[in-house]
Structures are given as structure tokens and as C-alpha cells.
């Protein structure tokens with residue numbers, strides 16, 4: 001096989017295998033990550049603790065984006081929640097949350113609703 005053909009073959013097989021692996025993610029399709037907010041401070045502004053939970057028991061989840069409205073970056077470390085654009089925030093720098101892992105962060109402001117927008121399951 002020529003070198004570039006071999007390379008194409010490698011790309012093809014890795015694509016085939018990764019889609020096969022992600023196919024397992026289908027088991028988690030109805031099990032997307034959840035966001036739960038709990039008020040933990042009652043001053044002005046109030047303080048909320050946000051829990052991001054990968055409910056999938058089999059697959060890490062990556063690239064969790066939230067619909068975060070006008071959430072200001074200054075309220076939280078971008079390592080935990082990075083404001084990418086208006087209405088688009090990414091959790092944990094897009095890095096994986098292990099199966100059943102939760103991460104938490106707090107912010108002090110009136111409440112922002114932050115429903116999950118998109119994510120990917122990465123199955124091994």
C-alpha cells in the first residue's frame with residue numbers, strides 16, 4: 001500500500017472505530033448531563049451552587065455547552081465554565097466528566113438558567 005493510502009486507511013479505521021465506540025453512547029442518549037442549581041447564599045446578590053452531573057454510567061461526556069444567556073465570565077473561573085459567546089458556555093474547558101462524575105461551581109448573582117445545549121458521549 002502506498003503511504004498516503006495507508007494513511008487514509010488509518011483515518012478510515014479510526015473514524016469507523018470511534019463511531020462504533022460512540023455508538024455505545026446511544027445508551028446514554030436519553031441520559032444527557034443535568035444542571036442543578038441550589039441557592040446557597042441569601043444575601044444580595046444571592047449565591048447559587050451549580051452541579052453539573054454526567055448521569056451516564058458507561059461513558060465520559062465531553063464538550064458540554066450550556067445556554068447561559070448573558071452570564072458574565074467574571075462570576076466564575078473559565079476552567080469551570082467558560083463563556084464562549086453570548087448564550088454559549090462550555091463546562092470544564094470541554095474536558096471529560098467521567099461516568100457519574102459531578103462538578104460544582106458557585107456564582108453570586110440573580111439566577112441564570114443554564115440548560116444544557118449540546119454534549120458528546122465518549123465511550124471506551
Ligand SMILES: *[C@@H]1O[C@H](CO)[C@@H](O)[C@H](O)[C@H]1NC(C)=O
Nearest residue numbers: 040041047048049104105106
Ligand atoms: C459553594 O458555596 C457553598 C456555601 O457557601 C460552599 O459550602 C461550597 O463549598 C461552595 N462550592 C464551591 C464549589 O465553591
